[in-house]
Amino acid sequence: MSIILNIETATKNCSVSIADKGVILAIKELNNGNYSHAEVLHPFIADVLKEANLSSKDIDAVAVSKGPGSYTGLRIGVSAAKGLCFAFDKPLISIDTLQSLAYATKVSEGFIVPMIDARRMEVYASVFDANYNEVRAIKAEVITENSFLSYLETSKVTFLGDGALKCKEVITHENAVFLADYFPSSKEMAVLSYEKYKKNDIEDVAYFEPFYLKDFVVIPEKKKKPTF
Secondary structure, three states, X not given: OOEEEEEXXXXXXXXEEEEEOOEEEEEEEEOOOXXXXXXXXXXXXXXXHHHOXXXXXXXXXXXXXEEOOOHHHHHHHHHHHHHHHHHHOOOEEEEEHHHHHHOOOOOOOOEEEEEEEOOOXXXXXXXXXXXXXXXXXXXXXXXXXXXXXHXXXXXXXXXXXXXHHHHHHHOOOOOEEEEOOOOOOHHHHHHHHHHHHHOOOOEOOOOOOOOOOOOOXXXXXXXXXXXX
16 A cells, blocks of 8 residues: 555645545545635544544655645645654655646647746746646746747647636637636645655655745735824
């Protein structure tokens, strides 16, 4: 058996699954439009273990979505994963969030562009071919009418994820297909984490940090004028 706990908290979808050799045994997720990860993540972990009739000690590895995505969401997921790895002396596996999202759909030809909504007209995006090979690395980019034009001019391009909603308003090329109602999920993580587990492609638990892509910026509150 190769029991892997998969944790996905990079977006508003809080998702946890337990899988054996890449096959889902139990999954629990919530996407209610809010970041409720702090409240539901640990109960979800307990729930999937109970449903699969397993305990924390039965886990062979813990996989976590490494980003890009929400700063707070990533911190919560990575902290939980590292805590489990330290407590039970298990290896930590990190999964590229956009690669996992790409696996949520299948195309016979063309390109898949998984994208996560960032601020304003910005998205986190990468480009994969129909066989899920990455053909362009992850970028944080502002969407314009010319975005991804070199791919659109040669083939169908499937824009996948909540960032695709922005693109639909701007990119009007006939080769563009938009699938906006998709979020990264621990369901797609299962196969990817098992492949990494077989290769012993693991992280240093003590030093691993999420891939934020952009620096986290705290916007200070404006000082209120004193009232007399």
